[in-house]
Amino acid sequence: MNGTDPAGLSARAIAEAVREGRLPAREVAEACLARAAAEAVDARGPRGLIAGVPVGVKDIVETHDLPNECGSPIHAGRMTGRDAACVAALRAEGGVVLGKTATTEFAAYTPTRTRNPHDPRHTPGGSSSGSAAAVADFQVPLAIGTQTAGSVIRPASFCGVVGFKPTFGIIDVAGVQPFAASLDTVGVFARDVSDAALFVAAMVGWPELAETAPAPPRRVRVVRAPRWQAATEEAEAALDRVAATFANEGIDVDEADLPEGFDEFVDVQDRLQVYEGHRALRWEREVLPDMLSEGLRDHFARAEAMSFDEYLDLRARQVAWRRHIDDRLADGELWLTLSAPGEAPEGLASTGDPVFCRAWTFLHLPCLGLPAGKGPKGLPLGVQLVGRRFGDGAVVAAASWFETRLG
Amino acid sequence: MNGTDPAGLSARAIAEAVREGRLPAREVAEACLARAAAEAVDARGPRGLIAGVPVGVKDIVETHDLPNECGSPIHAGRMTGRDAACVAALRAEGGVVLGKTATTEFAAYTPTRTRNPHDPRHTPGGSSSGSAAAVADFQVPLAIGTQTAGSVIRPASFCGVVGFKPTFGIIDVAGVQPFAASLDTVGVFARDVSDAALFVAAMVGWPELAETAPAPPRRVRVVRAPRWQAATEEAEAALDRVAATFANEGIDVDEADLPEGFDEFVDVQDRLQVYEGHRALRWEREVLPDMLSEGLRDHFARAEAMSFDEYLDLRARQVAWRRHIDDRLADGELWLTLSAPGEAPEGLASTGDPVFCRAWTFLHLPCLGLPAGKGPKGLPLGVQLVGRRFGDGAVVAAASWFETRLG
Structure with missing residues (x-):
């Protein structure tokens, strides 16, 4: 241990030095975190796709050494004693879990206290609020999020970072608190496409994805x-600017020919989510209902008014719609749309509207959210590229290519 | 408390009475379990679809009051402090969890010590070994199982009870240890179709299923x-006898016209299961690999030799096959096939071959296994009815109808 490394000092010595202004508290924290990271990496040797890279983990994803509180007082301090599959995988690739990141209540609707790093009066979005904000604020270069409606792509947009929600099931959900089993998708936040792809590659054992060469979409x-x-x-x-950038590079760009009834996704996805959420949280509802927020209880009251046959109908419509869109989204084609209606809303009462993400989560399609300039309040705007199921590589290639065109 | 109720006696008094032969140990156990059940039901009032019904819970399904050991020394004594969604639901309908039932290691391949109630020299099947045996042995009238390859239908067949694996996702998996996320399906064991339907109805809030009238398939x-x-x-x-019973009742019975390549399901399902299992158990593999059985490590070695692109290809084939079979299995049509190759194999070294179940799990189709007489060793044989996705009601109706024809 280096004699001048603050991580080697006694608590007394640190406190004295900080009080006397000789040592910024920030340097101490950095040195200690660096040391923790170094220990973890040293134990395995400095290898792996993300060797030594600090990572934030959404607080519905289990880590063996930190509580998994799910943004709910019901699970305050709850240790599970093991890592989620994706956390074990990222550690095996040399990643260092720096901490858990704030989530809305059970990754659903009730906001956290997390603020938007671009303007603390605004929401960072949700439900992966802490992961998006931590990456935007340079606290970690990578963070895990999950998306059931728009919980990766929307906060990525509001915080001006890259969000990547791969095809449903690409990142395993073992050890991730479920909300809606037919929708829940693990995703990531990073500051560029290359890092996002690297992180997914590390978590799923897909080194080829990390090496994806930028390539224009057809x-x-x-x-x-x-x-x-x-x-x-x-x-x-x-x-429109993003679309024009593609068109100016000679890409075939046009308006999508959408199927009849496309608007129904918003409602169908919403009802599916609420119904499955109220099932998944049955224990919490039965045993500690008063510890659920009023907002969540209101949502669940909607589910309680639904019949199981209605739920089956939603599931059958999901299957039918997936087939339809799988057929319509041609090979080599990407869909381009907004990640969110605009800049992050003011205040922390809401995490914003997932309306432009619901369809893609419902359809299990890979989405990659990219920053796309700023709005009148100086806050980030974002667009997303949507690809075919299992066409994650093509989405990453196109997004990387677009990034290079932006300089 | 009734003065003659053995549950009211002191330990000393019980031991004395049992030693002197005045009180069978069995009566004491019964009285205590009855009391526990009564307490649970009394607390809510004697209501619910399965009020007071004792239930066995496969030991990969969380209960707040018992360890969730997953058939692995890695999780010996592991309390999670909450109920799986399906357990919370069954309790809310008045069900009483009598205990956990033995599972193979992580509901995969390594057998339990559970024996077949029809002949203890034979396996009860797996992975839901304890659930099938407990229902067959009248220890509980209902038990929860899960199926990733053939872990409900096969043990039900070997133990001569009804097994019901509903459509994938009908019973929520929150709180169930995952093995292969694209295959894992919660199911049930009961001694007749009506009870199996009642149990599923209770766990998913689908009272109509419990009231399904027997109806012949078209x-x-x-x-x-x-x-x-x-x-x-x-x-x-x-x-053939079961098929003849249907035909004799005027049902249109014929051989299925199977698509080319149908045999490939066995291999594709197997590889998907092994690959997803090795992902889901990443933490266990990283941290305590020596506590996994050699057999499971051998299976995982196969997965480690696969690339992620191979996995994506399996997933894509699963999607394509589901579409194909969804189209081929007409409305009102049921498929009839064997639950297992024959009687339960002798010995406990293997839980038998899931070969005749793999396709249906892979395709997410509802399957209902029915006893179908006995083989030359006097052990049960079984057949299964397979229906369309979300056509669980039609499967139950047809199976109930068939049961009435058997008397």
């Missing part, structure tokens, strides 16, 4: 749905 | 695949 179709009236003017202008 | 197609050479003569004879 065809881009712009989706202005569902419920497009939610989009702000500045967001739509950002989308 | 059409039955007999499936003699994949790898039909595994079937014993006596098992095939049992299948």
Whole structure:
């Protein structure tokens, strides 16, 4: 241990030095975290796709050494004693879990106290609020999130970072608190596409994804749905700029030819999510209902009014819609749309509207959210590229290619 | 408390009475369990679809009051402090968890010590070994199992009870230890179809299923695949008898017209299961590999030799096959096939071959296993009815109808 390394000092010595202004508290924290990281990496040798890279883990994803509180007082301090599969995998590739990141209550609706690093008066989005904010604020270069409606792509947009929600099931959900089993998808936050791909590659044992060469898509179709009236003017202008960038490079860009009834996704996804969520949290509802937020209980009351046959109908519609869109989204084609209606809303009462993400989560399609300039309040805007099921590599290639065109 | 109720006696008094032969130990156990059940039911009032019904819970399904050991020394004594969603649901409907039932290691391959109630020299099947045996042995009228390859239908067949694996996702998996996320399906054991339907109805909040009226299927197609050479003569004879029973009642019965390549399911399902299992158990593999059985490590070695692209290809084939079979299995049609190649194999070294179940789990189709007489060793044989996705009600109706025809 280096004699001048603050991590080697006694607590007394640290406190004295900090009080006397000789040592910034920040340097102490950095040295200690660096040491923890170094220990972890040293134990295995400095190898792995993300050797020594600090990582934030959404607090619905189990780590053996930290509580998994799920943003709920019901699970305050709850240790599970083991790592989620994706956490064990990232550690095996040399990643260092720096801490858990704040989540909305059970990754659903009730906001955290996390603020937007671009302007603390605004929400960072949710439900992966802490993961998006931590990456945007340079606290970690990588963080794990999950998306059931729009919980990766939306906060990535609001915080001006890259969000990547791969195809449903690409990252294993073992050890991740479920909300809606037919929708829950593990995803990641990073500051560029290359890092996002690297992180997914590390967690799923897919080294080829980390080596994806930038490549233009054959065809881009712009989706202005569902419920497009939610989009702000500045967001739509950002989308048009991105589409123009593709077109100016000679890509075949056009408006998407959407199927009849495309707007219904918003409602169907929402009902599926609420119904499955109220099933998954049955124990919490039975045993400690008063410790659920009023908002969540209100959502669950909607589910309680639904019959199981209604639920089966939603599941059958999900299957049918997946087939339909799988057929419509041609090989080599990507869909381009907004990640969110606009800049992050002011205040922390809501994490914003997932309206432009619901369809893609419902359809199990890979989505990659990219920063796309700023709005009138100086806050980030974002667009997302949507690919075919299991076409994650093509989405990453196109997003990387687009990133290089932006300089 | 009744003065003669053994549950009210002191330990000293019980031991004395048992030693002197005045009180069978069995009566004491019964009285205490009855008391526990009564307490649970009394606390809520004697209501619910399964009020007071004792239930066995496979030991990969969390209960707040018992360890969840997953058949592995790695998780010996591991309390999770909460109920799986399906357990919370069954308790809410008045069910009483009498205990956990033995599972193979992580519901995979390594057998338990559980024996077949029909002949203790034979396996009860697996991985839901304890659940099948406990229902067959009248220890509980209902038990929860899970199926990733053939872990409900096969042990039900070997133990001569009804097994019901509903459509994938009908029973929520929150709180169930995952093995292969794209295959794992929660199911049930009971001694008749009506009870099996009642139990599923209670766990998913689908009272209509419990009231399903027996109804003949419009059409039955007999499936003699994949790898039909595994079937014993006596098992095939049992299948033919069941098919004849349907035909004799005027049902349109014929051989199924199977697609090209149907045999490939066995291999594809197996590789998908092994690959996803090795991902889901990443933490266990990293931290305590020596506590995994050699057999499981051998299976995982196969997965480690696979690339992620191979896995993606398996997933894509699963999607394509599901579409194909969804189209081929007409409305009102059920497929009839064997639950297992024959009687339960002798010995406890293996839980038998899931070969005739793999395809249906892979395809997410509802399967209901029915006893179908006995083989030359006096052990049960079984057949299964397979329905369309989300067509669970039709499967239950047809199975109930068939049961009435058997008397």
